[in-house]
Amino acid sequence: MSYTIEADRFINDLDRVGKVRQQVAGYLAKMAETLSQAESLGIESSGQFGLTRDIEDITIVSKNLREGVFRLLVLGDMKRGKSTFLNALIGENLLPSDVNPCTAVLTVLRYGSEKQVTVHFNDGRSPEKYDFPTFKRLYTIDPAEAKQLEEAKKEAFPGVDYAVVEYPLALLEKGIEIVDSPGLNDTEARNELSLGYINNCHAILFVMRASQPCTLGERRYLENYIKGRGLTVFFLINAWDQIKESLIDPDDATELQEAEGRLRQVFHSNLAEYCLVDGHDVYEERVFPITAITALRRRLKNPPLPLDGTGFPEFMGALNTFLTQERAIAELRQARTLAQQTNNRIQEAVKRRIPLLDQDIDQLKQRISSVEPEFTKLSNIRDQFKDEIRGARDRRSRSIADSFRTYVLKLESTFETDFLRYQPDINFMDFLNQGKREEFNAALQRAFEQYVNDKFFDWNLTAEHQLNDAFAQLSRSAAEYGASYARVTDQMTEKLTGQRLEPRPGTTTDSNASPSWANWAMGLVSMASGNIAGIALAGVGFDWKSILFNLITTVSLGAIFAAVLGPIAIPLVSLGIGVFQADHARKEMVKGIKKELMQHLPRIAQEQWAPIHTAVQECFDAYEREVIKRINEDIQARKAELDNLLQQKECREINRGAELSRLRTLESDISVQQQGVETAYRNLLSAIS
DSSP: OOOOHHHHHHHHHHHHHHHHHHHHHHHHHHHHHHHHHHHHTTTTTHHHHHHHHHHHHHHHHHHHHHOOEEEEEEEETTOOOOHHHHHHHHHHHOSSSSSEETTEEEEEEEESSSSSEEEEEESSSOOOOOOHHHHHHHHEEEEEHHHHHHTTTTOSSSEEEEEEEEEHHHHHHTEEEEEEETTTTTTTHHHHHHHHHHHSSSSSEEEEEEESOOHHHHHHIIIITTTTOOEEEEEEEEOTHHHHHSSSSOHHHHHHHHHHHHHHHHHHHHHHHGEEEETOOOOOHHHEOOOOHHHHHHHHTTTTSTEEEEEHHHHHHHHIIIIIIIOOOOOOOOHHHHHHHHHHHHHHHHHHHHHHTTTOHHHHHHHHHHTHHHHHHHHHHHHHHHOOOOOHHHHHHHHHHHHHHHHHHHHHHHHHHHHGGGOOOTTTHHHHHHGGHHHHHHHHHHHHHHHHHHHHHHHHHHHHHHHHHHHHHHHHHHHHHHHHHHHHHHHHHHHHOOOOOOOOSSSOOTTTTTTTHHHHHHSSSSSOOOOOEEEEEOOOOOOOHHHOOOOOHHHHHHHHHHHHHHTTTTHHTTTTOOOGGGGHHHHHHHHHHHHHHHHHHHHHHHHHHHHHHHHHHHHHHHHHHHHHHHHHHHHHHHHHHHHHHHHHHHHHHHHHHHHHHHHHHHHHHHHHHHHHHHHHHHHHHHHOO
């Protein structure tokens, strides 16, 4: 399948998707307005329907669509050409490529009508705005200085949280937001926090270099932060043109083909395992050799000039397919589901209301009384689902906390073998040199910190998989409970109206047949939004990964690191070695570290069991709170719908003709707005198919 497109088509496709987003957002906003007006008019007629939750959800999703962006996270080590790639992607020489700007500062590049940079701080200071030259002067450092800071475990700008770069560029205006992360050679503390924003970006652009295929640092990062997490990653192998320059005879086509073939095989061997999606190999759709500097030169010299031979048309085609088809359709499908369930909600409410308009007060009271058993059934379904959530919480929190304890205690058996991979950067002879002793200790601490981080995230991935399984099961249960709930509400409607309804199917995940709370619990409708705020994203809705990450990382890594790094210097001082015993001393050093580590592991395993248990519990508790809140609101809304009608009948004579007209108009208006969403959704499907 060919994905090749040029920059102009990419922007045009983004523009088309953006327009559909705005159309759907407009229909949803109108729907929320219609519901609000209906509730206001209901106060003076037959009573409100209790649509507060519906209005809130529709308003949130409309706002998210209107303001939403496709967020791309750019990762890469220093000297990989990240800035050159970004400049070529956006079509302007915006970011300086001779140095590494904003080292250790998360930088968000987004659209703005004026060129400016806003720096946000984490020490209580108010954000500050700068022009580009001032920002570059204050917050750009040389890569050599960045490396020195890394080795000293210091941040370049410790008071800075993140920076927002605003620029009036077409690509950004069409809904692309680029998050430029700190380099992979940054401090381990920064790497620990990477998951905090990795999970909140739509795609990761991982920039590598052809002349340095898959370094140890890159492999570490891929293993710890990428592998097995269900993330969409595009690998961009930059400076592919330099292969030709390295040949003895650059004009020898056969030699060039062989060299490129060998290098492609090296990258395939290293990256293939990160290009599996649900068991399918998507390597050809995710890995792209590129020549960023050539692409940038062409775009600056003559923007319409084709980028053939740079790898950009192929990459942009694949990115375009992912963003404008896979991601956009998934996003709009949720809006479509919400519009459908709102339309169904109004149709059912009107269907119940109209027959009850003819009932006198006593008859209405009798009918309301007749559905009390059904309200009890709804409460029972809520309680059963709550019990299942809590059962899953108790089982999984104990299981995951136990797995951490077991994992930590088993580190002893593999430590000497595992720690070997972290030793190449440790020059043991520096320990013998008093003048380099501090440098040696810093290298040893870095190696040990990397080891701890890698081990932690290896276990963390296992915990994520367990939670994925647990919430997948709860999603299936939500469909079952939702189907039972819907059958009970149908029984209520039959009793209230005296009209027989067609029975619903036994079980279903069809969003049309499920109550809104069940669609949320199944994950069919998410209220999540995304605005970068440092490394955290402010959103509305349920995100168990963020809950787990924020709670667990603060209680586990720090404890292990602090408990062991202090004591490991003890066995080193007592070695008393000579130059010719360096290899033996290295082994003794590792044994010494292991001995100190093992003294602390049982305590660490025991102390961290409770915090991890609590962190996992909070994931389920947050889910339970939202689900039960939504079910309660639905039950209360149904009760209020009947109580409001009764109250209105007791207070005034309802004009049946006028009220019938109002209700039919409401039903028609919501149906028209829902059809608007449906038409926009289907038109986009047709356009991209």
